[in-house]
Amino acid sequence: MKEDSRKVLKSMMMVTQLGIVMMVPIFLCGALGVWLNRLTGIDIIFPILLVLGIGSGFRSVYMVTKSFYASDKKKENEKLQYMEDLKNYRNTHPDEDFSDVMEGKKKRYPEHKTRQNF
Incomplete structure (x- = not known):
């Protein structure tokens, strides 16, 4: 509230x-x-x-x-980058099950690092 x-x-x-x-x-x-x-x-x-x-x-x-709106745009870009990195990770590791991650139940991406723009 x-x-x-x-x-x-x-x-x-x-x-x-x-x-x-x-x-x-x-x-x-x-x-x-x-x-x-x-x-x-x-x-x-x-x-x-x-x-x-x-x-x-x-x-x-x-x-x-x-x-x-800069902070909202930054969060949105980070989320899009995370999803893109997750897709790339999935392409390099095709034998793993990613259904729980793609449905938003949990995050599982060991190589994900947030980028900082300077």
Whole structure:
């Protein structure tokens, strides 16, 4: 139960963070564009800075979501690598029975080592 509430809280924090990370660059660049338009009288500054703010906001959202899902992606890659190594081990040791391992009942792979990316 505690783990579920932590996941909900983490998801709510993520949504809030995404909203802030997206809107702040847009509003700051828009405000700077309006101020520079009034100061210089050049009307093209506002749209340029607004597009720059939108691009910056999307980049920030991408970076935040990428870091948010990095641990899940790492676990998924490790699981896929484990299954691939298990298949290779099975091909090199065809006389062993692997039905219990493939059904997920237990892990049995003596040469499996987790890889660390540096």
